[in-house]
Amino acid sequence: MPILTNTAEQSDQPRRGAVWSIAESERELDSNLIRLPAGDSIAAHVGAEVDTLIHVVRGDGILLTEAGEEPLRTGDVALLPRRTLRGFQAGEDGLEYLTVHRRRQSLRIQSGPSGA
Structure with a gap:
């Protein structure tokens, strides 16, 4: 597996x-x-229409959800289900987090069946 980046x-x-x-x-x-x-x-x-996993790689802050505020700190991993409320507030040291989710398909115009 190739290394894509180093977050540090x-x-x-x-x-x-x-x-x-x-x-x-x-x-x-x-x-x-x-x-x-x-x-x-x-x-x-x-x-969006995809579940999103976040991993806090640096700093701290607050995750805002429908359930209220959740503190975030380096090392935390959270699952944000699709179509749910989320917001982020960085703390004193800032906040960096990695998101991972299924790739969203862009809208594509497809031709109809022949003769349509």
Whole structure:
């Protein structure tokens, strides 16, 4: 299995957002390393049509869910079921977490049967 990245050796740029994503086109999984600077947040929103696993690789913060607030710290792993509420608030040291989920299929226009 090829090593795709090392989460401990990521560049300081960008300071916010997706720091790394899987680039290989032929895959069934998507994964992103998300970075939030200290005090930054991602507003609560309903997730997509895929279950998402998150792993906190650095920092701390809060996971906002329908059930309330859950503290996050380095090493935590959480499952966010599809179509559920989630949001993130970074703590004093910022927050970096890896997401892993089934690859979402982009919309494709398909032709109908012949003669249709």
